[in-house]
Amino acid sequence: MHPYENLPPYHFWKPAVSNINPLDIKGIWDPKFSIEPSDRVVTYGSCFAQHIGNALLDRGYAWYNAEPPPRSLSAKNRKLFNYSVFSSRTQNIYTTSMLEQWVDWSLGEKEIPEEIWERDGRFYDPFRPTVEPQGFSSASELIASRKHTMECFLSSIEKSDVFVFTLGLTERWINKKYGFEYSICPGTTEGIYDESEHQFENLDFPQVRKSLASALQKIKDRNKKIKVLLTVSPVPLVATYENRHVLVSTMESKSTLRSVAGMLAKKRKYVDYFPSYEIINSFPFRGMFFEPNLRNVNHHGVNFVMQEFFSSLDPEGSASKPTSKSKQGQTKKMDIVCEEELLEAFVK
């Protein structure tokens, strides 16, 4: 008699992985809490979080859009103006420290920096540089828009039942003097890079853990009933500023994020981890869920992940049928807004 004797098959590699078709690998997630179609879910984080929001909407779940677009704005223009991409117009929040920054600003715990970028008479938000195509018409318009998004972000925390956050990166750029974080390296999309002002940092495990734990605690303090679902983006880094190969940076970064997500999910009752990262990225799936560039996740991958998500939440399948008229809930790459990809323009 030993402890492994009576474990179910999914504990063992051979029956659970090597002896079966990878598409038959099931039961990879045992949800800690239920998410009902009527639960209000908000989604933030890295690009991959957008797939979760889209899939929730498509299955009739109550994805909460705290900052809706004006009436009549077409689907194409909604994307262009970053409406309905995340639950408010934060754009991608790639790092856990950026999440904490957004939480602190929205709660009024820290002052929002006054920095604004200007080019050719248009104004750009350093914390969401491409939120408005071709920038804002004035600094005051930008500030009013940012203030409104901040209010909507806070409202989404206060009014939601489930806060979904996808961890994306550990590499970040901060302002040397004031310590605040930019959403992307200044100068790559808008703004001007200045070595004396801007500083690169790669967050390590304790820093990621501390910032995410702190952000989640503040969110929980604001909304006692909220539950948090963490995921790690399987999408590799577009570029690394560490002096090493991007593949090594990707693996280190994702491993750090994955460990922190797992640790917080283990230690906090209200936090769960959904293993979309493992489904897309682990070798038994042989990279089949990536586009030919081995970076973007193809729609088969997204559908497979979301099928696992919904079938785990609702094994009877009574509430998780795709309702989309188009292609049964399939998500295309073009549906995703990912400003980090703009770094690709700098490949020599």
Next chain:
Amino acid sequence: MKILIVGNSHVGSLKRAWDIVKPDYSSQYELHFAAARGKSLENAIIEDGKLFSENPHVSKSLEYTYGKETVDFKELMPDRVLVYGCGLVFSRFLKTYRSFEKGHYSEKCKDIALYDAYRTACGFHLAHKIQKNYRKSGRILVTAPAPAEEKLATNTEKYIETDQQEMEVNEISDLVNFSNKSFFEKFGLRYVLQPEETMAENYTLTLHKYSVGSKVLEVGKKNDSKIHNQADRNHMNDEFGKLYLEALFSKLEQNII
């Protein structure tokens, strides 16, 4: 003054009304109509100052309503062109504009949302194409009648107002002026709202009585002038057409449009 009215089935009420009021106004106004049912003018071609269609059914409708298969603006030289119907209801502007109060939107985003509101209206493209292709055609006016209130039953005076946005008369006229300055004039167009007396209390719907007995546009087909189905709330009758034309002439006399 020469006025060319271009549009779809809605033009029927104005055309029939002109036959009624013509004796009173023919010394001042010369009206011409060019219409085809539904969205069929969506693909009308406007080039070298001429409006025509490659679709033989549409060509026939134009011939029946205008007298020729092609509207030659250079030959007609209208002082005003009124694009009527074809999805040009004011509620598209109104509902979009009102949604701006629910959040903070950049000016550019608002402009694009308003454009998107009318992008699917075939009359908007038609009017804009006329404006771009033939600038000498005089001012381009656009409008469509608001849908009528829905009557609950024939033996009661209660009505269902499907559009709940209530407003005052000053508010609606201010909004129309604002819509012209902020949106329509950017495309060289001017919105002309239907007469106040035809509008229901909330100024976003037409009084039920003006949709009763509305008739199908005459284009030389079997169902010409047939009375629309009772459930039809979109088309207006000849009485409405008469009031519309009288209000239009009054505005023209006052140089408002």
